[in-house]
Amino acid sequence: MHSGDPSLYGAIAEQIRRLKADGIDYEVIxxxxxxxxxxxxxxxxxxxPEVAQSIVLTRMSMKSTSMPExxxxxxxxxxxxxxxxxxxxxxxxxxxxxxxxxxxxxxxxAVIYRVGWPDQQIIRGTLSDIxxxxxxxxxxxxxxxLVGPALAxxxxxxxxxxxxxxxxxxxxPRVKERVR
Numbered sequence: 001m002h003s004g005d006p007s008l009y010g011a012i013a014e015q016i017r018r019l020k021a022d023g024i025d026y027e028v029i030x031x032x033x034x035x036x037x038x039x040x041x042x043x044x045x046x047x048x049p050e051v052a053q054s055i056v057l058t059r060m061s062m063k064s065t066s067m068p069e070x071x072x073x074x075x076x077x078x079x080x081x082x083x084x085x086x087x088x089x090x091x092x093x094x095x096x097x098x099x100x101x102x103x104x105x106x107x108x109x110a111v112i113y114r115v116g117w118p119d120q121q122i123i124r125g126t127l128s129d130i131x132x133x134x135x136x137x138x139x140x141x142x143x144x145x146l147v148g149p150a151l152a153x154x155x156x157x158x159x160x161x162x163x164x165x166x167x168x169x170x171x172x173p174r175v176k177e178r179v180r
Contacts (some may be wrong), residue, residue: 001013005033009059033057034144037085038112041122046082049160052150054081060088060095077102082148089143090133092131099147100127106153113143124151 006012006028019026035057039046048055056076061067064087076083077099089111090097099107105128115123124132127147134143161167 005031008033008057010104011178013135018116033085034069034112034115037115038084038110038144038146041112041115041120042110042151046084046146046148048150051157052148052151054079055084055087056083059086060091060136073098074102080149082146082150085145085147088145089134089139089141089153089180092134096127096131102147103127103147104150107147107149110146110151111139112146113137113139113145115144153168 007030012028016026016028035046035055046055056079058071058073058076059067073083073085073095080102083099085095096105105126107127109125109127109130111123111125111130111134113119113123121137121139122128123133124138125139
């Protein structure tokens with residue numbers, strides 16, 4: 001039994017391998033991914049038109065399995081995408097060191113502790129000040145870190161073309177003008 005989304009960092013692949021080897025039936029029932037629950041708790045979208053249109057789900061290796069070659073915070077940061085970093089709350093200084101050259105020290109960040117639980121806490125800050133805030137809150141585990149420009153004040157970005165009547169698509173064909 002796992003909480004959250006079993007498709008992310010739940011180690012079910014190795015458990016499934018053993019269940020299959022022993023001929024044991026099983027069922028995987030999806031949960032709510034932490035990044036989606038965190039976005040809901042923050043009350044904001046993680047993709048903003050012309051700011052960030054991608055979300056990278058990653059983790060810090062710390063004492064767990066090493067990351068594959070090329071899957072580094074620096075490589076992900078080069079894209080400017082919103083990052084959802086699991087298992088990294090004890091590596092906030094390292095996260096700042098690796099991300100600040102790409103996002104800037106004033107890049108917005110949110111730490112969501114025990115997202116979706118009754119004792120959930122949200123701490124907002126920047127790459128340069130979040131460590132002190134998290135330390136003051138005494139959060140040392142069970143937290144998701146969201147980083148990126150999409151977490152900034154969401155005023156001043158262009159509206160999505162999704163609802164723009166001047167931009168037809170399959171669900172909204174172009175309206176032909178009548179000739180008089």
